[in-house]
Amino acid sequence: MSPHGPDGPDDRQGDGRDALLDDFARRLRSELGRSEHTVRAYLGDARSLLGHLDAVGAPVDRLDLGLLRGWLSRLSGAGASRATLARRIAAARAFTAHLHRMGRLDTDPGPLLATPVRRRSLPRVLSEDQAADAITAHAEDAEAASTPDGLRRTAVVEVLYGGGLRVAELCGLDLDDIDRERRTLRVLGKGGKERAVPIGEPALDAVDAWLQAGRPALVGPHSGRALFLGARGGRLGTRSARRDVHELLRAAGDGSDAGPHALRHSAATHLLNGGADLRSVQEYLGHASLDSTQVYTHVSIERLTEVYRRSHPRA
Template sequence: MKELIEEFLSYLAGVKNYSYNTLLAYQADLKDFADFCGSLPSEEEAFQKLREYLENLKKKGYNPFSIARKISSLRSFFKFLEAEKGFNISFLLFLESPKLPFRLPKVLSLEEIEKLLNSPDINNPLGYRDRTMLEVLYATGLRVSELVNLKFENLNLELGLVRVLGKGSKERLVPLGDYALKFLKTYLENVRPQLANEKSKNFVFLNRRGAPITRQRFWQIIKDYAKKCGLEDKVTPHVIRHSFATHLLQGGADLRALQMMLGHSSLSTTQIYTHLDYKKLKEVYEKHHPRA
């Protein structure tokens, strides 16, 4: 089974062009299933093994979201086995994902975003870098992996745009906004040269040793600033992305435009943000409906 999983991961990397982090998630899910089964179950045994595996996950206390993700990974793996090895996967028709509770994303208020953005000390190079990264993150709604992988060729400072290579190697253009653009120009002109060396290549954001800053390190930086301004239980990189989307919609942004900026392949994924501000919705109704 180990060899089949390696083949599948190679397919995802080479043909589907999945990101490194996505590949790690698939690898972890499939290894977990392989450890449970010991070997690839036969076509006749597969459905029963899957049911036993999912029951085992529930007993271990896995939440429905984690179980649903593992089921998705397994579905993809077995479909690959069908296409490449002729494995009969008719049993997948009877495999049900758990019903997921509706879960709204957490967002920060405008005041909380201001506190977070103002928390780095911009009088030292690393503080200015951190402020720039936070400004760009909030201005664009990028995923952290997209932010730390930005290179010079991704930036068009004249037009104030950033070109992002997102999930599945899908490319999109996102406006930077005046604040982020101002900080980014100053960082590139005055701060980055103080950090850069032969390790830097053409990556935009660098650590104190001149190498590209990692996703894990920037996550820790955000946690540190969140703690500093009393938001430690509220802030993650994805909360900033959710806040970007919510504040745009509250300001009157079009849902389709937001979908493009976030890099969502389906509008249904973006529509979750329409549930976030019922008060705003009620205000719009009362203002515009003739019998409100």
């Protein structure tokens, strides 16, 4: 067994693994348009797979379905969840496709891997009153709302909820991504896919307040065209954006542990509750597949069932 363990391959076999991983990372970024978060995760999974090959004494060019299954079996035995295994399988498929493309594998075993069925839990959703009250309570706190951090926090939450954005999409927004005339945002989503997202007046007002009295106080040489800035003047990071959401909702006293994705889930659910059709919500959220949007119908149905049981005389 490699002294580096199953998750830490080295380059002792002389098969150019470091260069191979570098090429894999470049392809994920440039050709497949994966986010940096996905690139890091996939590289970690590829290293784990290479570590398994070291552990069983198999060279890269002998990687086949049996070795892939053996790697996944070890991960499952170590307690990996279905969701983690599903992501590792996706990473393995991308990696074996890359190996095949580079001529390192005669055939690509990745497509033969079966993805485990994931038990999809219903997303956490704030009620419409909870969402509105949280934002209003923060805006009415004069001290919190008037600081650069407070103005950004309000704008971040308004845009995430008003546009149903992923947190990485929000952090990637530039100043010229706002179309005030059409009241839309130009959003760069997963896989580099661009979409226009409608945004309401409250969110636009919050952004304007941030641009007038918040952003100028933080702008610096590294700000560029970023819409939202962090404490050091650079583009706002996803961790700071999540903290903004948690702090605002926690201070309001509702949904105390809710984060950006809860706002996205809430926006989609509230649209469906208001009569929007599923395909419109799919486009709004930037989902590649309608299956991903389908979960929100379950949330709406679950809420309808609760109301029915509470309100209908024959329930």
